[in-house]
Amino acid sequence: MKRYNNIVREFYRRTFLSVIIISIFCLYIIYSYKKAEFSNGLSVTISSSVNDLLSENGIRRLDINDIKLKNKLNKISRNIIYNLNFIHVTVFSTDREVLTSIDRDGYSGLYRELWITKTLEKLNFPDSHRLIYRLQNYDKNVFLQILYPVYSGDKLIGYLGGVSRVDKRIVKDFEDNLISTLLTVIFSVFALSIIIFPIIKTSYNKIEENRFELIKTNIHTLMTLGDAIALRDSDTNDHNYRVTFYSIRLAEEMGLKKYTVRSVIKGALLHDIGKIGISDTILLKDGPLNYEEYETMKDHVILGASLVADSPWLENGLDVIRYHHEKFDGTGYIRGLAGEDIPITARIFSIADVFDALTSKRPYKEPLGVIKTIKIMNQGSGLHFDPKILDVFIRNAEKMYNEAYNLSTDILREKIKSLTDKYFME
């Protein structure tokens, strides 16, 4: 139930986030488009008026060498300012020298600063009949800034730059229109989300159900495989379950991430899977193995690794299977790895494996108590075992032992099952 609630919560979270992201994206696109459309419309209207006014004022007939040129440009600029509601006009020569620069009364200073320093210096002068324009907010007003190439016939005779304050009613109409469009978009996105929400939710639930079913099947297969291997050289699964339990608990005490604990679980349950390929005469031999038999027995880690290497789901258990007989000082097998070159999951497992071997009853020995076992294992610190991990284990050994040692096989299995569920199903 808790898992289902988490899934539903996650589904709502993702859906809500998606709706918000889609809304923001749509709003941004529409806002940009509307603003560009507004600027373009304004600039076309204003540049057309400027063009007409320039023609009426005979700018096409101006002589660039006329000694009264500046006076004539001043007059034309004033006409633009007062007839077309501009607050500033600058006329440049083709060399981009300022020929005249006029402000509307009461609009000098800051407005001129705004136009000259923040716009013209950033804009390239147009090299054709192209008009450059930009809308800019300033001092609670909206301004249209234009830079306009002036031609006499086909000959470029200069540039006219100007700042026009956009009528507040036009700005208000634009804003009202923009707000209603944006609200419509938000409403449409949410309405669409509500309509398709049940369809997505049903599909999502189905996918999650299938995913969990698949994980459950994998876990069941994993545990069955673990049982089969354990029974190959032992009467019960107890050792396999206990080493898995100690390994999980040690990984938890070390604060390892969920993914690593999952690797520990898979590796621990299947650590000796390669023994399937070792002959009974060696595996079940009653007595110590000779040199050749021991060398053959070592191959179980290679056999085990090759058995699970092609399974994508079991792949992260490979490190324990392949390296669980390595020793911290490099004297183990199969590669003689040393120190932190041995994967952490294998270093964890080897401590759990030896602890359970020492504290368990075997045909050839009685079980040792925890204190004696710890004493023996401490002698292997830095030799057989990673000293830091061993320290964590020893601090918790008694507690872990009491949690698992006297449990029946069935209860141990249930314990492993619930820990496995905890790490794989949530």
Ligand SMILES: [Fe+2]
């Ligand atoms: Fe082994």
